[in-house]
Amino acid sequence: SAVISQKPSRDICQRGTSLTIQCQVDSQVTMMFWYRQQPGQSLTLIATANQGSEATYESGFVIDKFPISRPNLTFSTLTVSNMSPEDSSIYLCSANGQGNTEAFFGQGTRLTVV
Amino acid sequence: GENVEQHPSTLSVQEGDSAVIKCTYSDSASNYFPWYKQELGKRPQLIIDIRSNVGEKKDQRIAVTLNKTAKHFSLHITETQPEDSAVYFCAASSGDSSYKLIFGSGTRLLVRP
Numbered sequence: 001s002a003v004i005s006q007k008p009s010r011d012i013c014q015r016g017t018s019l020t021i022q023c024q025v026d027s028q029v030t031m032m033f034w035y036r037q038q039p040g041q042s043l044t045l046i047a048t049a050n051q052g053s054e055a056t057y058e059s060g061f062v063i064d065k066f067p068i069s070r071p072n073l074t075f076s077t078l079t080v081s082n083m084s085p086e087d088s089s090i091y092l093c094s095a096n097g098q099g100n101t102e103a104f105f106g107q108g109t110r111l112t113v114v
Numbered sequence: 115g116e117n118v119e120q121h122p123s124t125l126s127v128q129e130g131d132s133a134v135i136k137c138t139y140s141d142s143a144s145n146y147f148p149w150y151k152q153e154l155g156k157r158p159q160l161i162i163d164i165r166s167n168v169g170e171k172k173d174q175r176i177a178v179t180l181n182k183t184a185k186h187f188s189l190h191i192t193e194t195q196p197e198d199s200a201v202y203f204c205a206a207s208s209g210d211s212s213y214k215l216i217f218g219s220g221t222r223l224l225v226r227p
Contacts, residue, residue: 042217042219103148103160107156109203
């Protein structure tokens with residue numbers, strides 16, 4: 001299994017600012033993903049973080065709002081830009097283990113925008 | 115794209131009883147179906163998964179069944195215990211080479227002691 005560390009674990013931010021969330025995996029992985037989970041809700045896929053190329057975004061999510069970096073096979077960042085209270089949520093990083101199927105999750109970043 | 119529906123949204127059972135959670139998916143090309151357990155304030159944890167070439171898989175008190183023809187799969191928990199109380203999510207792989215998971219809406223399971 002892959003061990004995934006995310007930071008920060010939580011933050012309170014002013015509207016209009018940006019926050020960058022970091023995700024570090026303890027081993028090289030092919031696939032990394034970013035999800036959003038609003039309180040009491042399911043996980044919604046934001047994008048696939050591709051190493052060496054632009055992220056692949058799901059419907060309803062755009063690069064200008066959620067820029068993603070993936071500089072190598074163990075690290076990715078998600079930035080939440082120009083935040084509004086509607087961006088308050090938990091953001092989760094995940095990575096697939098061996099065989100590219102089993103997905104493991106970071107502990108999440110609880111973001112509150114005021 | 116893939117769409118996963120999950121029910122019930124809440125399930126309350128007596129300790130020792132069985133619990134069943136059901137999911138349906140839309141993309142017939144999907145080939146991997148994991149189940150995650152999420153306790154309050156914690157990350158989702160993989161508890162069992164099944165691939166499309168298998169009809170059933172069991173791990174102690176937990177089992178998953180898959181009906182590819184009907185495009186549905188189910189989680190079965192037997193002899194439930196209070197520590198089974200959590201939110202359970204089913205998911206399906208997209209079926210293409212991206213390996214991304216699409217999640218169901220979740221089931222809040224409460225096991226009453």
